[in-house]
Amino acid sequence: MTEAAKGSRAAGIPGLxxxxxxxxxxxxRPTHTSEYPxxxxxxxxxxxxxxxxxAENCTSCxxxxxxxxxxxxxxxxxxxxxxxxxxxxxDRQRNVLDRFAIDFSLCMYCGICVEVCPFDALxxxxxxxxxxxxxxxxLHERDRLGQWMATVPPPPALDERSADPAEVSALGxxxxxxxxxxxxxxxxxxx
Amino acid sequence: xxxxxxxxxxxxxxxxxxxMGAGGLATADMVLNIxxxxxxxxxxxxxxxxxxGERIITAEPVVGYMHRGAEKLFEVRDYRQIIVxxxxxxWLSAFANELGVVLGVEQMLGLEVPERAVWARTLLAELNxxxxxxxxxxxxxxxxxxITPIFxxxxxxxxLQAVMEEASGGRMHYMFNRVGGLKEDLPAxxxxxxxxxxxxxxxxxxxxxxxxxxxxxxxxxxxxxGLLSPEAVAAYGVSGPIARASGVDMDLRRDAPYLAxxxxxxPGGPGRVVxxxxxxxxxxxxxxxxxxxxxxxxxxxxVERMRSLPQGPVNVRLPKVLKVPExxxxxATENPLGFNGYYLVSRGEKTPWRLKLxxxxxxxxxxxxxxLPGALISDMVAILGSTFFVVxxxxx
Amino acid sequence: xxxxxxxxxxLGVGAETAPRPIKVVLNWGRRYSLWVFNFGLACCAIExxxxxxxxxxxxxxxxxxxxxxxxxxxxxxxxxTVTDKMAPAVRxxxxxxxxxxxxxxxxxxxxxxxxxxxSYCVTKGVDTVVPVDVYVPGCPPRPEALLQGIIKLQEKxxxxxxxxxxxxxxxxxxxxxxxxxxxxxLVAPPTREVVGG
Numbered sequence: 082m083t084e085a086a087k088g089s090r091a092a093g094i095p096g097l098x099x100x101x102x103x104x105x106x107x108x109x110r111p112t113h114t115s116e117y118p119x120x121x122x123x124x125x126x127x128x129x130x131x132x133x134x135x136a137e138n139c140t141s142c143x144x145x146x147x148x149x150x151x152x153x154x155x156x157x158x159x160x161x162x163x164x165x166x167x168x169x170x171x172d173r174q175r176n177v178l179d180r181f182a183i184d185f186s187l188c189m190y191c192g193i194c195v196e197v198c199p200f201d202a203l204x205x206x207x208x209x210x211x212x213x214x215x216x217x218x219x220l221h222e223r224d225r226l227g228q229w230m231a232t233v234p235p236p237p238a239l240d241e242r243s244a245d246p247a248e249v250s251a252l253g254x255x256x257x258x259x260x261x262x263x264x265x266x267x268x269x270x271x272x
Numbered sequence: 273x274x275x276x277x278x279x280x281x282x283x284x285x286x287x288x289x290x291x292m293g294a295g296g297l298a299t300a301d302m303v304l305n306i307x308x309x310x311x312x313x314x315x316x317x318x319x320x321x322x323x324x325g326e327r328i329i330t331a332e333p334v335v336g337y338m339h340r341g342a343e344k345l346f347e348v349r350d351y352r353q354i355i356v357x358x359x360x361x362x363w364l365s366a367f368a369n370e371l372g373v374v375l376g377v378e379q380m381l382g383l384e385v386p387e388r389a390v391w392a393r394t395l396l397a398e399l400n401x402x403x404x405x406x407x408x409x410x411x412x413x414x415x416x417x418x419i420t421p422i423f424x425x426x427x428x429x430x431x432l433q434a435v436m437e438e439a440s441g442g443r444m445h446y447m448f449n450r451v452g453g454l455k456e457d458l459p460a461x462x463x464x465x466x467x468x469x470x471x472x473x474x475x476x477x478x479x480x481x482x483x484x485x486x487x488x489x490x491x492x493x494x495x496x497x498g499l500l501s502p503e504a505v506a507a508y509g510v511s512g513p514i515a516r517a518s519g520v521d522m523d524l525r526r527d528a529p530y531l532a533x534x535x536x537x538x539p540g541g542p543g544r545v546v547x548x549x550x551x552x553x554x555x556x557x558x559x560x561x562x563x564x565x566x567x568x569x570x571x572x573x574x575v576e577r578m579r580s581l582p583q584g585p586v587n588v589r590l591p592k593v594l595k596v597p598e599x600x601x602x603x604a605t606e607n608p609l610g611f612n613g614y615y616l617v618s619r620g621e622k623t624p625w626r627l628k629l630x631x632x633x634x635x636x637x638x639x640x641x642x643x644l645p646g647a648l649i650s651d652m653v654a655i656l657g658s659t660f661f662v663v664x665x666x667x668x
Numbered sequence: 669x670x671x672x673x674x675x676x677x678x679l680g681v682g683a684e685t686a687p688r689p690i691k692v693v694l695n696w697g698r699r700y701s702l703w704v705f706n707f708g709l710a711c712c713a714i715e716x717x718x719x720x721x722x723x724x725x726x727x728x729x730x731x732x733x734x735x736x737x738x739x740x741x742x743x744x745x746x747x748x749t750v751t752d753k754m755a756p757a758v759r760x761x762x763x764x765x766x767x768x769x770x771x772x773x774x775x776x777x778x779x780x781x782x783x784x785x786x787s788y789c790v791t792k793g794v795d796t797v798v799p800v801d802v803y804v805p806g807c808p809p810r811p812e813a814l815l816q817g818i819i820k821l822q823e824k825x826x827x828x829x830x831x832x833x834x835x836x837x838x839x840x841x842x843x844x845x846x847x848x849x850x851x852x853x854l855v856a857p858p859t860r861e862v863v864g865g
Contacts, residue, residue, distance in 0.1 A: 151782070
């Protein structure tokens, strides 16, 4: 109990009356109800609502599917051979994404997939309006995940005391020393 | 109710005839099951009590209705994935739960966490403590029949949840800790919004207090009810606000400090351990209420400190595959509800060999076996609610 | 134990032949007075409570959280992890609700087991126990997501057919309870044998 509370009791005001006074004060104040269906809530950019997929960036590396704590990401891909562009060049292989699906009935919204994606193909969107009548509809395929991309907000600016991004701190470093003589490099490599 | 007036005037033992041929007040022991789905158990705790008339003779909490096997699941998940599951057992103090895991792993790795991360973690942990306590400050009076306080409590919760969500992206399960620091840095201007939210909550807290503290009805229901002795606290391993309400002056933030608590709980610092000596339901509620104030002060101190820290990172770079060296370690933290411990046994793999969870509520409801016998059925809800438990924390 | 099949829900002749406007009015009434019974099990229950509080306030949508028990409720919101130990109780309470009844599965755990899908003691979705009308995804979903789920349910109720056929399609099938299921006692623990006594 705080000093204020003790003080007012000493003044002889019964607790019930003080409680009613608090209620009366609140009654006089405006409500804080948010009128959800009519007024959409303003959500912070980091809010974890739904995962959006930018399929062009996905290389089907499977990192997200592997790191997911309940393994709710399904990826199918196949290899395609890209013929050489220059005469005498080598044919290249690249992965083509066939299927990318997230089961939102299983997803625990931890954000590990977004965090581990090395190619920035996954993003959080604050959208939350996707309740379904059938559980099978909660398995969102690639096109549905792609539609969420439009709702992805830009990331917030970071705190002024945050460390510089890696790109900036790399710029600030002194230029790399000129390459050491071949002999020294070889020794270093052995060590 | 008209008969009660007549009864008080008669002398000696009075006889009351119950109209079912019961023949006086001859009572027999009766076994009564409360729960698993009962509004007063907020969650799915089941109590099996034996009553003689209205008096409880024995009480036994039957646990396991919310057992989700988290400890077993920890063993097949790497340390980042464990954080996700770990914050779900005590769903009201998710941040504090995450903290225990990462502190343990960091200690076993011998990892130094950047200073900004330490202070940010402390700040978030204290805000989480306020969120947890506000929930109980709302729900406990609700169980006693006062519906109003919970509206006030949830208003403040929404205020704080908004800042927590802005930083971490989650309203309840923050998933903001990582081994070596935090997931990412705080958004610009967030500290100002924390100050604002803390000020708003502190400003409106007297409203909630006016409804709870000093309320005659609430005091009549809780004063002298459910007396818990310091001996029982020690015998059952009770911890947290419940233990402190019985005069057991014990708080890991001060006694075995982690994070930035050594500085905050140093003499002259804003941290202090709230204790009461009465040990009844009212004392437990008062401890909770005062802890909210202390935690808000601590949050303010953390914000102040964070403003003066030099620029720096909030996490350290770690290898992609994190393996904890072989060994074992017990990490205890002061969760909002009491001691929360993780016993981590690693065999050098990227998953723990065993991660045992010591949760606060499990021990705290064990003491119901002592608290309830002798009490009236009508006081059962008051006693049950005052042990401030989270069912997921009991059953894991 | 012999099981007795419960009769499938059936409506009177009046309902079958009622003119369309009456059905619309009936559905409208059901839609906006959903007395809700919160089957609060875990984390999601806290967000359910948050949705019932002043900030989100689902009474605005006609959802009334004061149902004293399942027997006086129209809507059950299963919020949280359903464990195998708890599942019989969920079914029991569902069976106690009067028809027409609706179920919202709130959060990943009750949708499909969610974070605990590979646990040995968690039911893989409450829809293995009771029929579910609306699934709200999230872990836990934010209160607004519950409101959206409720709106979705209300749309479903509005377009519901009132014929016995429609009712049977909803409650019938393999998930219908038998009388034995409704009345059977909970599984008794194994009796302890006295050793050396």
